[in-house]
Amino acid sequence: MRIKVDLNQTTYPRCILEMKRRFGDRIALRDKDGDMTYRALCTSSEQLGAYLLSQGIRPGEKVVLHLGNTRLFIQCLFALELIGALPVIVFSACREHEVFSIADTTEAAAYISFRSFKGFDCTETATRIADRIDSIRTLFFDDQLEALDLSGYALAPEQIADPSPEDPAYIVLSGGSTGIPKLIPKKQAATLWSAEKCAEACGLDETTRYLTAMPCAHYFHICGPGFMGAFLQGATDILCYSSLPSDIVSLIRQEKITETALVPSVASECIAYAKKHGNPKQMFESLRLVQLGGAMCTADVIHAVAEEMGCVPQQIYGMGEGLVYATYPQDSLDFILKYQGINTSAYDSVKVVDEAGNPVPDGEFGELIAKGPNIATAYYKNDEANRVKFTADGYYRTGDRVRLVEGKYLQVVGRIDDMINRAGEKIFPAELEMHLRQCSGVREAAVFGIPDPALGSRIAAFVICDEDTSGAAIRRELIAAGLASFKIPDDIFFKDAFPLTSVKKIDKHALKQEAEERIRHAEQETLQSFDHIGDPTERSVYTAWARALNTGELTGDCCFIELGGNSITAAAMLRELEQAHGISLELEDFYCADTLDAFCGLVKERIAHE
Incomplete structure (x- = not known):
């Protein structure tokens, strides 16, 4: 019953029309406004596409799409695909500076924005962006589009776009935590094919009730497998509007969710919330699988998902640039703990290389580089980044330090540029974070380097604790566990919660600034x-x-x-x-x-x- 993706034929317009024909009255999605069938979703998207054409949006023009987790996001995405316009999908957490830069770079013809976001009125900022950019002719707000009577609109057959499978489907943003995100054009067929392969890796089928718990503007939640992977199966996607642990846990229980994707920090918060408010296994009893991606996942989180949520934890390593590795439901827990899985694409070429770009022997560590059907070959209008991130022969440089065991099983130890050089000793934050989480009372940890005149870099660690402890006690535990002395944090700070980036990763840039300020104060207090x-x-x-x-x-x-x-x-x-x-x-x-x-x-x- 599911839709099979052909790399040589499938496109979004064809897929949307096939979803309507094949799945009709099945429930496609549920959000805060209720249920919507496949027929209603696809028909309303066609009608919205006809309305956008009537407002002057033309095939090939770029439209900034800046919405939250509602059906309107998917309707706008489908409507733009159907008329051949190119969505530029912006994270809901992006603000004026980022949105302006993205819209200006892409020379967007229109801007679709929410009126308010998390209690903040966006009318003034969205209007200011539209007024400042000459190419933007039209500004649409979500409440205006939701209030439209589209019953009189319809797309004529000749108005429905028929792009090549190689044509761009949309532009997504890179998941970087600082600066203006890089722009990644994504191909029609390759994105859908990747969604299909990720859906297979998760074991999705027509019975799946998939929860889009994190912001759906991120590529991971569109096609990793995301809502598109669910739609290819004729399954139901439930959209969580807030991404708060309380709402995620409530929806899992109320909607009998079978699969979802969470970043590790949010998975930990959901488990902590469930333990505080009841029996986690009862709250999560419908779950079959939880994807853990978007950030490094440690053994304690994997164990917690398996034991407290009572389902399969899936390691997934992916990025907006298109490379995806994943474990599979049939894999043993030992395998899931050890590896980030295998490549979901049979057509990718991957290498692990040294600093000179030469392949390293099997099982040795180096930088992962890759190319393939769904892997970016260049960023949009960003020559500087392209020179750094892509090789002369078309490989994307991930910047991740990894090794491939037996040529296929991936182990990731962290970002190359995150490595701390402390007095000549090399420390990878992910390893130390794992050891910190094993200390008594420590639930979460974040480690990074701080410039130091004597050491080059000193090791700073922030921890979230479930019980009282001290920096001295944590250091003693680390030493007792056999950790090398040069890996012991120089500074340990305590917080109730970590700041998160727009992609729900721990915001280490913000923590680093806080650490530097705390160190200055601590030095003064220590002297007194x-x-x-x-x-x-x-x-x-x-x-x-x-x-x-x-x-x-x-x-x-x-x-x-x-x-x-x-x-x-x-x-x-x-x-x-x-x-x-x-x-x-x-x-x-x-x-x-x-x-x-x-x-x-x-x-x-x-x-x-x-």
């Missing part, structure tokens, strides 16, 4: 926290230790190494005390005095003799 110590030598030693360890949590019986110190930070601390007191201190002396009180005694003794 030992003013109560009467002995000036002891006060000096306590301050030097605190500065080296980036903590004011010191007691006389604490050990420098157990608090995360190492030979590099110890050497810096010794030099500070040498200069302050005019004495000579060696690492050998330091290691003999294994507690703070003992070291204070050593320094006093050295001062008395020298």
